[in-house]
Amino acid sequence: MDFFKKPLINSTRDAVYHTLKDQILSLTLLPGATISEKEMSVSFGVSRTPVRESFVQLAQEGLLDIYPQRGTVVSRIDLELVDEARFIREHLESAVIRLACLSFPDESLRLLQMNLASQKVCMDEQDYKRMFELDEAFHRTIFEGCKKMNTWAVIGQINVHLNRTRMLRLATDHHWDELYAQHGQIVDAIKEQKPDTAEQLIHAHLHVGIADQALLKEKFPTYFK
Amino acid sequence: MDFFKKPLINSTRDAVYHTLKDQILSLTLLPGATISEKEMSVSFGVSRTPVRESFVQLAQEGLLDIYPQRGTVVSRIDLELVDEARFIREHLESAVIRLACLSFPDESLRLLQMNLASQKVCMDEQDYKRMFELDEAFHRTIFEGCKKMNTWAVIGQINVHLNRTRMLRLATDHHWDELYAQHGQIVDAIKEQKPDTAEQLIHAHLHVGIADQALLKEKFPTYFK
DNA sequence: ACTACCACACTACCATACAAGTATGGTAAT
DNA sequence: ATTACCATACTTGTATGGTAGTGTGGTAGT
Numbered sequence: 001m002d003f004f005k006k007p008l009i010n011s012t013r014d015a016v017y018h019t020l021k022d023q024i025l026s027l028t029l030l031p032g033a034t035i036s037e038k039e040m041s042v043s044f045g046v047s048r049t050p051v052r053e054s055f056v057q058l059a060q061e062g063l064l065d066i067y068p069q070r071g072t073v074v075s076r077i078d079l080e081l082v083d084e085a086r087f088i089r090e091h092l093e094s095a096v097i098r099l100a101c102l103s104f105p106d107e108s109l110r111l112l113q114m115n116l117a118s119q120k121v122c123m124d125e126q127d128y129k130r131m132f133e134l135d136e137a138f139h140r141t142i143f144e145g146c147k148k149m150n151t152w153a154v155i156g157q158i159n160v161h162l163n164r165t166r167m168l169r170l171a172t173d174h175h176w177d178e179l180y181a182q183h184g185q186i187v188d189a190i191k192e193q194k195p196d197t198a199e200q201l202i203h204a205h206l207h208v209g210i211a212d213q214a215l216l217k218e219k220f221p222t223y224f225k
Numbered sequence: 226m227d228f229f230k231k232p233l234i235n236s237t238r239d240a241v242y243h244t245l246k247d248q249i250l251s252l253t254l255l256p257g258a259t260i261s262e263k264e265m266s267v268s269f270g271v272s273r274t275p276v277r278e279s280f281v282q283l284a285q286e287g288l289l290d291i292y293p294q295r296g297t298v299v300s301r302i303d304l305e306l307v308d309e310a311r312f313i314r315e316h317l318e319s320a321v322i323r324l325a326c327l328s329f330p331d332e333s334l335r336l337l338q339m340n341l342a343s344q345k346v347c348m349d350e351q352d353y354k355r356m357f358e359l360d361e362a363f364h365r366t367i368f369e370g371c372k373k374m375n376t377w378a379v380i381g382q383i384n385v386h387l388n389r390t391r392m393l394r395l396a397t398d399h400h401w402d403e404l405y406a407q408h409g410q411i412v413d414a415i416k417e418q419k420p421d422t423a424e425q426l427i428h429a430h431l432h433v434g435i436a437d438q439a440l441l442k443e444k445f446p447t448y449f450k
Numbered sequence: 451a452c453t454a455c456c457a458c459a460c461t462a463c464c465a466t467a468c469a470a471g472t473a474t475g476g477t478a479a480t
Numbered sequence: 481a482t483t484a485c486c487a488t489a490c491t492t493g494t495a496t497g498g499t500a501g502t503g504t505g506g507t508a509g510t
Contacts, residue, residue, distance in 0.1 A: 011293065011462095011463070011464095012463085012464075013281075013463080013464090036490085036491065036492085037491085037492070038490090038491085038492095046464080046465085047464055047465040047466070048464095048465080048466085048492095049463080049464055049465065049466090050463085050464070050465095052278075052492085052493090053277075053278060053281050055492095056238075056278050056281060056282060057281060057282070057285055060282055060285060066492075067472095067491085067492085068236065068471075068472095068491085068492055068493070069470070069471035069472055069491055069492050069493075070471080070472060070473080070491060070492075071472090071473095071490090071491055071492080072491085072492080080372075080375065081375050084373060084375040084376050085375075087320070087373070087376065088317060088376055088379060091316055091317060091319075091320040092313060092316060092317070094316075095312070095316040147305075148309060148312070150305065150306050150309040150310075151309050151312065151313055154313060154379065154383065158379065236492095236493070236494095237493080237494075238493080238494090261460085261461065261462085262461085262462070263460090263461085263462095266495095271494080271495090272494055272495040272496070273462095273494095273495080273496080274493080274494055274495065274496090275493080275494070275495095277462080277463090280462090291462075292461085292462085292502095293461085293462055293463070293501080293502095294460095294461055294462050294463075294500070294501040294502055295460095295461060295462075295501080295502060295503080296460090296461055296462080296502090296503095297461085297462080
């Protein structure tokens, strides 16, 4: 076998999987909604097999609940899980930012500064969708510089559960200006190698704009467990 | 739909999935070994469907690499991933043990002490398999007392990659006596609410008996990436 | 001896058919 | 009116056949 070539992404299963995942995370498919393999297979114009395999994957990630012979439901948001997702992210990100202050490649530092510049532009243009992507890229770059991409992947997995609550307060203020200012301070702390300062900043940073869970649950009772 | 009843576990897919996972983690299926849906389906006496769905799940966990139209391979051990798994566990466990020192239910504390007693027995009987289970239960109980079971689940996921290296040094010493002594000190730190001491203990605890990766890779070159 | 080619035996992927469990609404017996 | 029953239309679970891509070994041609 010749394993030099990487596996392709041109499988219908992958397409269905990503489409479904996007729809769930964007709340196009609402928490608690019942879906079926058949329904999705006709909607996508494929057979049940790739749909079913996508269901299995999504169930493993906690985005679907499969009840054998009864039905499949988009998982309701588990607030305890959301809390812990935040807990996990905060502590891992703290640990990594401290590493970054000890040693950080110049190239990654340049990427951070370029990212900051792009953020400034997006702020002026009020392009919040791209701003969200840049925020993600900013944090990822820190992990990348510390050679902790697997750790970043773990955060990506658990963040899935945070993202839906984030989406629920879409209309509300996301404090992008505050986040932007903090990003700048974080870069400075890395550059000046001040781990304690950096950790404190990250801590505050990740606590900006946390949704009031009680309020959300009151507003969308059926979306929660 | 009546969702009070929980989903059952009596699916052949689940059986196949867990069997395969056990075989991979126990190194019955060696890293780098090529397997196929057909092969496993005849070996288990089931059709290809449940096998295939298990493959998808295991691939998602990084235990299998599926190359479309070419074959499926038990993933080789990624030492970078192993390092990060340890990194993640250490920092999450540090954070939780600090929480435990702030407040910890009496019931969980009793469970820890009972667990310690069982460990003592196993040490005397040299029942190392059960000792391993008790060690797992010990740490889980700490997370349980802090209401961080989802966090524990995350650790369980990443630990999968650690376990295979642990298995490779099966014959060597696991320092159970040292681990047991540390467990006792950790319980004391929780009881006396000394977070700094507890964190230091956990840090040392998780560094006991770390395999020499360079040595392992030299001894089993084909098992690693 | 060497190379280009090709038949063949694999692989995972997908579509489809069937099996088995479950919810529901109508109907007949009480 | 109430209850027990059952046909029916769902659901997910499993089995199987065909498809297309891939590696391999043999063979014919040079």
